[in-house]
Amino acid sequence: MTASDRLTRALGADRPPERDGAFVVAVIEAGEHHRHRRAIVLSVFRAAGLAAAAAAAAAWAWNALSGFALTDGLLLAGAIIALVLLMRRFAAGVAA
């Protein structure tokens, strides 16, 4: 046998099998695992983003609404108190 033949045989000796279902399954499982993990990470980021957006909107709304209630409420309350005091004085003056 020539050295060239020996080289060809030696090179071909350690080839993987032509069909290897176990390897194929391992690749698909690893790929699916990666995709699943990526989907989880994306969904966590998406949920965190939505939560942050909702929190920001709620904070904005709370601030806007409570700011409105605070100023207008204070003015309204002050106006009512002033009106009541004025009417009481007016009533007291009339009575006097």
Place this chain on the structure above:
Amino acid sequence: MTRNEEARLIAAARRGDSRAFAGLVAAHQQAVRGFLRRYTGHWADADDIAQEAFVTAWRKLDRFEGRAGFRSWVCGVGYRIARDARRTHQRDGARDAAWSTEREAAGEAAASIEDRLALAAAMATLPEPQRAAVALCLGEGFSHPEAADILGLPLGTVKSHVTRGRERLLRALDETP
């Protein structure tokens, strides 16, 4: 696998069809693993890298332009992973032994142990790109242009690597009784 069939499976795999991708892996695993086994010199590491290469290829399938065949593309992905990661020293003896037992049980007509050892030793002494070129062209039957595409080298360089590498391997076998 014909070019049309491969294109159909790639298109389906791009749409997320894992069965289609399994078909591609089944068709090309032997060439990719065979190349990486020759290139790294370690079967267990080579199989791990091959698996990583296929998973990476699946993730990045949108980037596959179809200029070269799918097999060449995955070999290129595997080559870069093997070269960059330098994981060739982390040998998993248990799995190697299991694979050898499997081979012996299958009754493959193997070359002599002496020739295989001499070849492995000689392959390990080849410079890095020469070893990859020899593993692709002599080990797995890739054409010179395919190997040039995979390795990112000029065609003439690949031809020269293969010729010189072959001479060195033949010399090593000649010195083996």
